[in-house]
Amino acid sequence: MRKIGLTLGLVLATAVAPQAAFGWGATGHRIISEVAMATLPAELPAFLRTPDAARMVGELGREGDRSKGAGRLHGAERDPGHYIDLYDDQTVFGGPKIDNLPPTREEFDTAMRAVGQSQYKAGYLYYELIEGWLQLRIDFAYWRVLAAAEAAATDPARKAEYAADRKLREMLIVRDLGYWSHFVADTTNPLHVSIHFNGWGNFPNPNNYTNSNTIHARFEGEFVRNNVTSKDLADAVKTIAVRDCACTIEQRTVQYILDSFKNVVPLYELENKGAFVPGNAAGKAFAIERTAAAVAELRDLVVFAWTSSATATVGYPIVNVADVMAGKVDPYVALFGAD
Numbered sequence: 001m002r003k004i005g006l007t008l009g010l011v012l013a014t015a016v017a018p019q020a021a022f023g024w025g026a027t028g029h030r031i032i033s034e035v036a037m038a039t040l041p042a043e044l045p046a047f048l049r050t051p052d053a054a055r056m057v058g059e060l061g062r063e064g065d066r067s068k069g070a071g072r073l074h075g076a077e078r079d080p081g082h083y084i085d086l087y088d089d090q091t092v093f094g095g096p097k098i099d100n101l102p103p104t105r106e107e108f109d110t111a112m113r114a115v116g117q118s119q120y121k122a123g124y125l126y127y128e129l130i131e132g133w134l135q136l137r138i139d140f141a142y143w144r145v146l147a148a149a150e151a152a153a154t155d156p157a158r159k160a161e162y163a164a165d166r167k168l169r170e171m172l173i174v175r176d177l178g179y180w181s182h183f184v185a186d187t188t189n190p191l192h193v194s195i196h197f198n199g200w201g202n203f204p205n206p207n208n209y210t211n212s213n214t215i216h217a218r219f220e221g222e223f224v225r226n227n228v229t230s231k232d233l234a235d236a237v238k239t240i241a242v243r244d245c246a247c248t249i250e251q252r253t254v255q256y257i258l259d260s261f262k263n264v265v266p267l268y269e270l271e272n273k274g275a276f277v278p279g280n281a282a283g284k285a286f287a288i289e290r291t292a293a294a295v296a297e298l299r300d301l302v303v304f305a306w307t308s309s310a311t312a313t314v315g316y317p318i319v320n321v322a323d324v325m326a327g328k329v330d331p332y333v334a335l336f337g338a339d
């Protein structure tokens with residue numbers, strides 16, 4: 001279990017007086033999620049491209065942290081979704097390498113137990129990212145089917161039924177996207193993808209990287225709050241083109257985590273130079289680059305989920321989204337059940 005607080009010396013030690021790790025702090029999470037929504041291209045449905053949708057997703061971007069403390073079971077199950085502890089050799093906590101992870105958390109846990117660890121100790125941010133994207137993709141698939149069926153329906157009662165379900169799906173999309181956006185944002189904090197998550201720890205340290213147990217909270221919370229604004233992010237993301245990786249969500253997630261991982265040493269170098277103090281230009285530039293990377297990836301993952309949803313299937317009996325949109329299939333039974 002990862003706790004950010006006063007440790008008992010070793011990096012793996014159980015914390016006393018633990019405090020939660022918040023990824024980017026309230027401000028960082030809110031503006032990352034909100035700015036990403038404001039940058040969605042016109043191909044996305046109009047209900048997502050409103051200031052109100054951006055505001056709601058921005059606020060929900062904090063929900064993964066806000067709901068911490070709900071209870072022991074809740075925390076034990078959800079807290080490890082906020083991070084993944086990579087060793088310097090890119091293995092996950094001494095288990096499989098990040099680019100060779102099994103497809104499910106159950107299989108990941110089995111692999112971790114084989115090296116005397118568990119998914120709960122290693123963190124499963126990788127799986128949180130993919131699971132949330134898959135949820136968004138099927139949300140979008142349902143929305144496409146409902147919107148098409150609503151437009152095609154000639155019976156007013158049935159048209160109203162489709163419209164009501166579409167509106168419910170829009171609420172779900174805002175919720176699911178907003179909640180998941182938290183984890184997309186967490187990922188670009190290098191301290192969320194490394195065993196060196198709060199000080200370098202009990203590892204070879206020829207460059208004398210800090211063992212301060214305040215670096216995590218100081219960098220992600222106070223420093224970001226005081227040095228990164230919505231405008232900084234909006235300006236920065238304009239320079240990052242939408243990226244279609246032409247790959248699977250699993251491959252894209254590996255790339256995304258490794259992009260953050262390669263910033264672990266630069267972060268510690270900056271800390272050695274005293275960069276994470278008010279007014280330091282290098283520290284500010286680093287924080288903006290990392291948070292803007294989250295904005296761009298969130299934008300791109302939403303676009304990816306949307307385009308991919310056109311070839312998804314929904315309901316039972318299963319129907320193809322494409323067949324419904326082409327008017328070849330009546331989705332009513334698939335959507336509302338035949339029982």
Ligand SMILES: [Zn+2]
Binds near residue numbers: 022023064065082186
């Ligand atoms: Zn988090």
